[in-house]
Amino acid sequence: MASATTTVNDDFLAKANPFRRELLAHCYRMVGSVHDAEDLVQETYLRAWRAYDKFEGRSSLRTWLYRIATTTCLTALEGRRRRPMPAGLGGSAHPDTPVAEQPDVPWLEPVPDAMIGATRTDPAAIVSMRASTRLALIAALQHLPPRQRAVLLLRDVLAWRAAEVAELLDISTAAVNSILQRARAQLDQAAPNEDEVTEPSTPGQRELLDRYVAAFEKKDVPAIVELFSTDVVWEMPPLSEWYRGPEHVGRHLAVRCPGGPDDIRMVRTSANGQPAFAQYLRAPAGSGTHFLPFNLQVLTLTGNRITHVANFLDTGLFEKFDLPQHLAD
The missing domain is CATH 3.10.450.50 (Nuclear Transport Factor 2; Chain: A,)
Structure with missing residues (x-):
């Protein structure tokens, strides 16, 4: 029995560990905190390991792990306040006015590139990872309700089909398309124009x-x-x-x-x-x-x-x- 369990553990880790960094990026986009994202990835792997013997391979292991990670994030976000940046809370200040810490606000956190860098050498994958974790974009995502956030990330970042998202969230395909339309509209108002943001390459x-x-x-x-x-x-x-x-x-x-x-x-x-x-x-x-x-x-x-x-x-x-x-x- 111990040998069989060890084999399952080794097999699961060997196949699942290559996706850890991109799952961390996904959880970070959802929650806006590198600390929370690490905890949620750990919870994702624990849930996946417990259910691995029931994994039937109807989807890829990567897709299955993203399903678990998204569900884990949505559960964690229930009742939580969004993580803002100061500019998302009010107008700019004059530098001569007093400043005050707000320790009770769950502020947005940055994420090290070394923790979420694309594991593939495909240049398109690297560019996509950088674009989808821009600080201003993560801040804009926090303005969306958690379900809208999940739909937009699954459809526009991970390129899932609407039917796949509908199955995950247990809603209709029409509902997915409606949520996505609202999420895109709200994001357009808050997110920067990615064409204007440049890499420090010149x-x-x-x-x-x-x-x-x-x-x-x-x-x-x-x-x-x-x-x-x-x-x-x-x-x-x-x-x-x-x-x-x-x-x-x-x-x-x-x-x-x-x-x-x-x-x-x-x-x-x-x-x-x-x-x-x-x-x-x-x-x-x-x-x-x-x-x-x-x-x-x-x-x-x-x-x-x-x-x-x-x-x-x-x-x-x-x-x-x-x-x-x-x-x-």
């Missing part, structure tokens, strides 16, 4: 990021602001205040942001298919550690300008991104 864009790092480490606010678009957005969860426009962002950086020249270090990483930086702040004198985690920035580029900076002040994210907990000088 020499000019790479130089832009180099200048951004140099300016921040020198605390050269005019040089930072020069890299922004005229309608740049600056967000800082768990702070509910956010700013629009280079003037307001520059005022915030000059007046409120701690540190001076040479007090900040930037470590490159990537999140949500976008360039990102871990920002470290010089520790107080005598602490024994020169630079400590301060925030995680995720940047959006449009052409040769920075159009959005999301500053995540939750330093617990550094562990998820496999970033050091301190830097030497």
Whole structure:
């Protein structure tokens, strides 16, 4: 009996583990939290392992796992509040007004590219993965009710047939098409135009990021602001205040942001298919550690300008991104 169970376990893991990263991406799109997504993938695999002896192969194992993952996410989302970004809660603030943390809000979280990167070498799969995990798109998805979210992801991201989605959700094909139409309409109002968002692949864009790092480490606010678009957005969860426009962002950086020249270090990483930086702040004198985690920035580029900076002040994210907990000088 033990040998048979071991064989089932080994067979299941060998066949199911290659899908773990893309299932994590799917759960992340559904719930907007890398921590919750990891838990939901674990629950998905546990449910799948328990039911594996009943898997009849009427669909592919990948499709079967996505069915379980989607159901698991929908159950987890029952009664939960959506995960917003500050700009989704109200109008922009003036940089001279007081700022306040909102720890009771379940804020949206970024996801490391290393955790969800496409396991296939197909360039189209890699581009699709990046596009479908853009931070602005994930934030827009959170505005949809969970069932609308699931239908849109299954149809538009995973390219399931309407009949497959209907079977999963136990509704009619007509209902699936109606839900999808409403979801697309609402998403169009909140999501960015993907054709305008660009990868940092050209020499000019790479130089832009180099200048951004140099300016921040020198605390050269005019040089930072020069890299922004005229309608740049600056967000800082768990702070509910956010700013629009280079003037307001520059005022915030000059007046409120701690540190001076040479007090900040930037470590490159990537999140949500976008360039990102871990920002470290010089520790107080005598602490024994020169630079400590301060925030995680995720940047959006449009052409040769920075159009959005999301500053995540939750330093617990550094562990998820496999970033050091301190830097030497």
